[in-house]
Amino acid sequence: xxxxxxxxxxxxxxxxxxxxxxxxxxxxxxxxxxxxxxxxxxxxxxxxxxxxxxxxxxxxxxxxxxxxxxxxxxxxxxxxxxxxxxxxxxxxxxxxxxxxxxxxxxxxxxxxxxxxxxxxxxxxxxxxxxxxxxxxxxxxxxxxxxxxxxxxxxxxxxxxxxxxxxxxxxxxxxxxxxxxxxxxxxxxxxxxxxxxxxxxxxxxxxx
Amino acid sequence: xxxxxxxxxxxxxxxxxxxxxxxxxxxxxxxxxxxxxxxxxxxxxxxxxxxxxxxxxxxxxxxxxxxxxxxxxxxxx
Numbered sequence: 684x685x686x687x688x689x690x691x692x693x694x695x696x697x698x699x700x701x702x703x704x705x706x707x708x709x710x711x712x713x714x715x716x717x718x719x720x721x722x723x724x725x726x727x728x729x730x731x732x733x734x735x736x737x738x739x740x741x742x743x744x745x746x747x748x749x750x751x752x753x754x755x756x757x758x759x760x761x762x763x764x765x766x767x768x769x770x771x772x773x774x775x776x777x778x779x780x781x782x783x784x785x786x787x788x789x790x791x792x793x794x795x796x797x798x799x800x801x802x803x804x805x806x807x808x809x810x811x812x813x814x815x816x817x818x819x820x821x822x823x824x825x826x827x828x829x830x831x832x833x834x835x836x837x838x839x840x841x842x843x844x845x846x847x848x849x850x851x852x853x854x855x856x857x858x859x860x861x862x863x864x865x866x867x868x869x870x871x872x873x874x875x876x877x878x879x880x881x882x883x884x885x886x887x888x889x890x
Numbered sequence: 891x892x893x894x895x896x897x898x899x900x901x902x903x904x905x906x907x908x909x910x911x912x913x914x915x916x917x918x919x920x921x922x923x924x925x926x927x928x929x930x931x932x933x934x935x936x937x938x939x940x941x942x943x944x945x946x947x948x949x950x951x952x953x954x955x956x957x958x959x960x961x962x963x964x965x966x967x
Contacts, residue, residue, distance in 0.1 A: 696967040707957065711949035725953050732957045736964055779898050786897055786929050793932035801935040810943040828905065829940040835907055854901055861936055 699739050703732070706749045709831075710756055716826045717760050719815055727763075731756040750833070753841045757823070764819070778847070781854035785861050792865065792873070800868050813863035821856030828853050893919075893926050904934055 690698070710731055714724040734755050735742075742751055786793070792800060800806075814822055827838040828849070838853070839846045896916050902908050903916045920927050 693967050699966070704957075707949040707954060708947070711953065712945065712947040715945070715947050724947075725950075725956070728949065728953060729957050729960050733960050733964055736961050736966060778901075782898060782901050786900060786933070789932055789936070790929070793928045801939055806939045807943045810940055811945065814940075814943065825940065829937055830944045832941070835905065850902075857901065857936075857940075860940065864936070864939075 695739060698744075699736060702748045703735055703739070703742075703752060706752050707732070709749055710752050713753055713756055713826070713831065714760070716814075716830070717757070717819065717823060727756060727760055730759045734759065747837070750837055750841060753827070753831075754843070757841055758843070778851040778854045781851065781858045785854070785858040788858070789861060789865065792868070800864075800873055804868065804871060804873070806864060806867070809864055809867040810860065813860050813867075816863070817856055817859055821852050821859065824849055824852035825856040825860065829857070893923060896920075896923075896926055897929060900930060900933055904930070904937055 707728065711724060711728050714727040714731070715721070718724045718727060731752060735752055738755070742748065814825065817825065823842065824838060827833045827841055828835065833841065835846050835849050835853075839849045842849060896903075896919055899908060899912065899916065903913065906913070908916070920930055
């Protein structure tokens with residue numbers, strides 16, 4: 684609409700249909716990752732879209748509609764799970780310590796047979812299981828950044844928390860996940876013993 | 891360059907969340923440091939494995955119908 688007249692209700696509705704409804708698969712996937720339950724996810728998506736429709740006039744045209752819907756979805760979810768979400772100790776802002784600890788824990792694998800783990804084993808089922816078992820606050824941070832590809836800043840907007848909190852939840856979640864995978868790999872016979880360190884200088888460009 | 895300082899920012903680096911200057915410094919360091927590279931390589935593979943675990947849930951048709959019905963009740967044209 685090139686002129687300055689306000690949008691009619693019909694135009695607003697058409698824009699909602701055009702911009703918000705196509706994200707339903709994404710909202711559903713996000714809802715499933717939080718609820719782990721088909722029926723709960725179903726309710727959550729319906730409530731998310733209802734609230735989104737009612738608040739559509741507050742959506743800034745041209746901004747990220749998917750992220751806006753995720754934010755509403757997350758808020759609706761939190762309201763129903765408030766108690767659980769607030770009981771978890773998020774461990775404070777110790778993202779750097781989490782990084783260091785994760786690197787240390789993975790060291791035997793990293794310096795011997797990383798490729799073997801990731802290329803020879805199907806880790807998807809193990810990761811999905813470990814993700815499901817993560818406490819909700821960590822899981823949601825990992826899902827938003829690592830699975831849905833959001834930046835720290837975008838995830839912070841969805842979760843309504845500072846970036847530092849996203850970072851510490853994300854890193855802690857990753858560390859717990861990594862530990863589960865290492866256990867899984869060991870159980871499957873990958874000892875992770877220090878082996879001959881590969882000469883990978885030439886591959887460094889890929890990082 | 892200080893290896894520990896780079897390791898501290900390992901995940902920030904892999905997430906592309908550092909300043910361009912820091913990204914370049916670490917990238918340069920990794921080209922020559924055999925000590926750091928395997929750790930970055932491992933964590934990069936780890937993050938890629940998480941990304942691959944995404945479940946492609948599709949919103950069921952029945953849910954789409956329920957959402958539309960709710961929106962119509964709320965006044966959507």
